[in-house]
Amino acid sequence: MYSMKIKDQIIETWKIIYKNNEIAGEYFYSNLFKEHPSIEKLFKTEFDEHKVKLLDLLNYIVSRLDDFNVLIPQIRKLGIKHNGYGVKKKHYPIVGNILIQTLRNFIGEMWNDELEMVWIDLYNQIANIMMNPKDKQNKIDIDWSD
Numbered sequence: 001m002y003s004m005k006i007k008d009q010i011i012e013t014w015k016i017i018y019k020n021n022e023i024a025g026e027y028f029y030s031n032l033f034k035e036h037p038s039i040e041k042l043f044k045t046e047f048d049e050h051k052v053k054l055l056d057l058l059n060y061i062v063s064r065l066d067d068f069n070v071l072i073p074q075i076r077k078l079g080i081k082h083n084g085y086g087v088k089k090k091h092y093p094i095v096g097n098i099l100i101q102t103l104r105n106f107i108g109e110m111w112n113d114e115l116e117m118v119w120i121d122l123y124n125q126i127a128n129i130m131m132n133p134k135d136k137q138n139k140i141d142i143d144w145s146d
Contacts, residue, residue, distance in 0.1 A: 080133045103116075
């Protein structure tokens with residue numbers, strides 16, 4: 001269970017990232033490929049397209065903080081697509097770590113342990129659905145309360 005305060009922090013700090021979406025996307029992918037060069041071969045299209053898709057997806061997720069489960073059909077489809085691109089289960093933790101580094105870098109002083117914990121939790125639940133898109137039991141279980 002997470003507080004409404006942390007939910008509000010996610011929304012506010014996400015605005016910082018999204019207004020710098022091109023730079024944040026560049027930062028994410030340059031770090032991903034620098035730290036894990038073998039992953040770059042999985043990308044068949046222009047990186048500019050991927051930068052936009054990544055940030056737009058995260059923006060959509062943040063806009064649905066009150067009803068994550070409406071996202072599940074799209075997340076499943078995304079998982080099936082990624083499986084088709086050759087993405088393996090071992091890649092998801094790598095991407096998650098780079099995502100957290102990116103968020104931490106752009107959010108700066110507003111970043112805190114609770115914010116990190118909820119982003120990690122959210123990413124792991126989404127990644128689990130993407131890794132197992134046919135498992136109909138998967139859901140996003142994050143509760144906001146005071």
